[in-house]
Amino acid sequence: MPSEEECQFRADLIEWGTENRREYPWREPDRTLYEVFVAEFFLTQTPADNVEAVYPRFLEQFPTLDEIEEASEEELVEAIEPLGFQNMRAGALKQIASTHDHLPTDPDSLMDLPRVGHYVANATLCFARGDQLPVLDRNVERVYSRVFRDTWPETESDQLAFTQRFVPGQARAYNLALLDFGALVCQNEPLCEQCFANDYCVYFRER
Template sequence: MLLPETAEEFRRSLLRWASENAREYPWRERERSRYEVFVAEFFLTQTPADNVAGVYPKFLDRYPSLNAIREAEVEKIESVIEPLGFQRMRAQALNSIAESVDELPDTSDQLQELERVGPYVANATLCFADCAKLPILDRNVERVYTRVFGDEYPDSRSERERFCTEMLPEDPDDVRMYNLGLLDVGALVCTKRDPGCDDCFAFEYCDYATSRE
């Protein structure tokens, strides 16, 4: 796939921005296990990060492993994660996952075979826990790429996945920071409403920003 001419500049600038501005959450600490990252990503689906941060430490304290979830009553799990919403669905899904595997798989396809685990949660888990070179696509990422690259960002889902994969840096540590940066630019700068275009590193070549002038 032929990437836009500004792809490399965007990649370098995003990494610089992320090194100074990436949000700090407990699940982003480098020593976190795959299980600990998975729990966070599972909860972050349709839930603001700050809400998850309020529940995350308590949950890990009570359920530090899949085995602990397997041995717990579903209702007890529900009571811990109730502030996040969807507590019954999430508790039942976690229990089902714990019943089906002793350890979380190390491939995205295998993770997606688990109950209520989609491509985003699977890829994010392996990228942030294991520095796997995998793309992550959520609404924030889609919005950033669509705005910056305009018509050069593909329309189809499969082509977008390929585009996002080829945008990733070569260095595994950079891949992790790049994906975190994408999420945070979308959450903090390239927001759905009133984006901070004037403060964005991509302002000069962003299709959306230049079209507003």
């Protein structure tokens, strides 16, 4: 069960997120599982603003996995090139499209796809379908490890279990707020004076 401070963080974060949410095309309502997956696949190691510049054109050219399967790898590389890692990404997408008519709808099966890890799988299912799954990338890890420094576990499996207990029924709103909070406030150089968690953040208390 979450502690009192963990419950407070969850409530505070959701409230913060309603007023500070960033808007991106992949966050629009009714995005398909494929459309969300493409965004999350591209967002790995790539700034969101860079992905935003490529994302609409990519979906126009490749609206489903069928179009990716029919395209040449060179066409995919050209479409993805502004994001970097274009050969790796194009090869992985081509392999996925050649073996799947539709994307899997459970995290373990998604993680079986090439170049798909916990974050992409969980984020895709949470943001496309509202599945009650944690998202854990470097920015999110930074937030949790600061606010809950005394109890933050060391291994990825324990970290996923730790974050799972935070995720409420409003999983999509919570996880989007978590990503935005890590990007806007709890940055590498944190803006502690703007943070709602000062009363219980271990990092703030011990700095």
